[in-house]
Amino acid sequence: xxxxxxxxxxxxxxxxxxxxxxxxxxxxxxxxxxxxxxxxxxxxxxxxxxxxxxxxxxxxxxxxxxxxxxxxxxxxxxxxxxxxxxxxxxxxxxxxxxxxxxxxxxxxxxxxxxxxxxxxxxxxxxxxxxxxxxxxxxxxxxxxxxxxxxxxxxxxxxxxxxxxxxxxxxxxxxxxxxxxxxxxxxxxxxxxxxxxxxxxxxxxxxxxxxxxxxxxxxxxxxxxxxxxxxxxxxxxxxxxxxxxxxxxxxxxxxxxxxxxxxxxxxxxxxxxxxxxxxxxxxxxxxxxxxx
Ligand code: NAP
Numbered sequence: 001x002x003x004x005x006x007x008x009x010x011x012x013x014x015x016x017x018x019x020x021x022x023x024x025x026x027x028x029x030x031x032x033x034x035x036x037x038x039x040x041x042x043x044x045x046x047x048x049x050x051x052x053x054x055x056x057x058x059x060x061x062x063x064x065x066x067x068x069x070x071x072x073x074x075x076x077x078x079x080x081x082x083x084x085x086x087x088x089x090x091x092x093x094x095x096x097x098x099x100x101x102x103x104x105x106x107x108x109x110x111x112x113x114x115x116x117x118x119x120x121x122x123x124x125x126x127x128x129x130x131x132x133x134x135x136x137x138x139x140x141x142x143x144x145x146x147x148x149x150x151x152x153x154x155x156x157x158x159x160x161x162x163x164x165x166x167x168x169x170x171x172x173x174x175x176x177x178x179x180x181x182x183x184x185x186x187x188x189x190x191x192x193x194x195x196x197x198x199x200x201x202x203x204x205x206x207x208x209x210x211x212x213x214x215x216x217x218x219x220x221x222x223x224x225x226x227x228x229x230x231x232x233x234x235x236x237x238x239x240x241x242x243x244x245x246x247x248x249x250x251x252x253x254x255x256x257x258x259x260x261x262x263x264x265x266x267x268x269x270x271x272x273x274x275x276x277x278x279x280x281x282x283x284x285x286x287x288x289x290x291x
Pocket of ligand 1: 064069091115122
């Protein structure tokens with residue numbers, strides 16, 4: 001299949017790498033010539049450049065640019081597509097994008113791979129990033145079943161688990177498990193910044209280990225992405241943050257009252273909640289598959 005990837009950053013180049021290794025022909029389009037040159041050198045693409053007209057012969061085009069660039073990029077790409085081309089994206093928010101892009105291209109099927117790292121750019125790309133990860137597709141009433149099946153097959157070739165989802169339901173669910181954790185983690189880092197004693201900060205830095213790494217990873221990621229999520233999924237994110245604030249108040253009250261029984265019950269419930277989420281998608285060790 002001829003696959004066009006627009007935006008050869010972490011997600012775009014990682015997709016390109018796996019599909020190319022799977023025998024597909026990859027046309028890469030990105031903003032900078034440097035990115036295209038690196039993609040060529042590292043075997044990420046077969047051909048590429050900065051002009052969207054390069055996508056004219058593609059069967060499938062995947063938009064992998066930052067969230068706020070997806071709709072303008074779709075508008076720029078559509079005039080060059082062949083009539084039966086499938087257009088999809090990887091944006092972390094779906095409803096506003098699907099609503100804006102479907103009128104531009106009825107063969108648009110929203111997508112969101114539930115995988116990433118704290119890094120960005122083509123240097124961060126890695127093979128098998130999507131293996132054993134959920135990959136959401138958001139078909140609409142206009143989606144042709146044959147095109148959905150084609151895209152689904154491509155996603156499955158990545159080793160990912162396809163999940164068909166309503167765009168609004170997707171946005172509400174990812175607010176809980178992805179967008180809220182980013183801002184909670186960022187707020188944790190913000191709280192630590194309030195420590196005024198430099199010696200205490202230095203000691204804490206020396207002592208920081210796996211628990212700190214796990215809880216701050218997503219808050220210390222790509223700032224552009226976090227801000228876009230706050231903008232495009234504002235309503236669901238705020239709902240989550242308000243609930244989180246209420247939970248923090250409950251925890252503070254239990255600790256102030258030294259209510260060890262209530263705290264134990266709370267943490268027992270936390271353990272059970274975490275287990276229920278982990279069972280769904282078996283965690284895997286992050287392989288070092290950087291290109
Ligand atoms: P990234 O590593 O920063 O890559 C973004 C790519 O878009 C780069 O190739 C860059 O091109 C290009 N680009 C940036 N600004 C552009 C503009 N104004 N016009 C045209 N191209 C532009 O970002 P990413 O993490 O791959 O994220 C890309 C998309 O994936 C986002 O929509 C995000 O919501 C989604 N996503 C991200 C994650 C994650 O964890 N990171 C997970 C799932 C989905 P140059 O390199 O040529 O400058």
